[in-house]
Amino acid sequence: MQTPDTPVDEAPSVFDSHCSARDALELIASKWTMLILPALASAPMRNGALLRRIDGISQKMLTQTLRDLERNGLVIRDDRQTVPPHVEYRLSQLGQSLSRTLTILDTWAEQNFPALDRAKERYDQQHSVKRNR
């Protein structure tokens, strides 16, 4: 029975800071996550290949993000236990499902950045005019 104290909406929500869905969103809301998962969508990759593919990422940030993604079950670290070591990273099924949407976002950025750049130019012009009045 619904009492007056029962919250109206108990479904998990990213808008609720105490909901674990927000933690999931915070993991996703990182440019490195948004680049690593789509990079791995085409094929498993080793550390060096990821470093080359993702321009500007540091080794430290790559290691840390890969560990976070592995810990959350999105990326599988495949250590073949050979000498010399051969470690590959690939997407789990969960990672694949997320990478599909992230790839759409990457494509959105690639298609729409000129419109964003034009808007910024307009905004900065208008606001410098206001400041100089």
Next chain:
Amino acid sequence: MQTPDTPVDEAPSVFDSHCSARDALELIASKWTMLILPALASAPMRNGALLRRIDGISQKMLTQTLRDLERNGLVIRDDRQTVPPHVEYRLSQLGQSLSRTLTILDTWAEQNFPALDRAKERYDQQHSVKRNR
């Protein structure tokens, strides 16, 4: 004619840190962007309504993110120039197109956080076992 010096791939790419598409990705890769744009997808909102809708955001961060989104042409700040002031924020057409994909991501987080939580628990258990050996 393609000479040996012509880069193979000159299309804009988020993987290239010098491409403006990367700047666009950085704007998107923020949990506040990922919450504000989907929040505005249903209806224009005033500052106070956004503060209540997006649990955990500070006034400072809301103001700053709204200004960034306005500057990039994703959000329109509608100041009715009345006394008392009435300012509303709504999505531009560009903001609407982005908010659709961000809403898919939010829903992904809401549907899949239990799987992520289970993965984290497993990972932490395995890694504490290794540490305690």
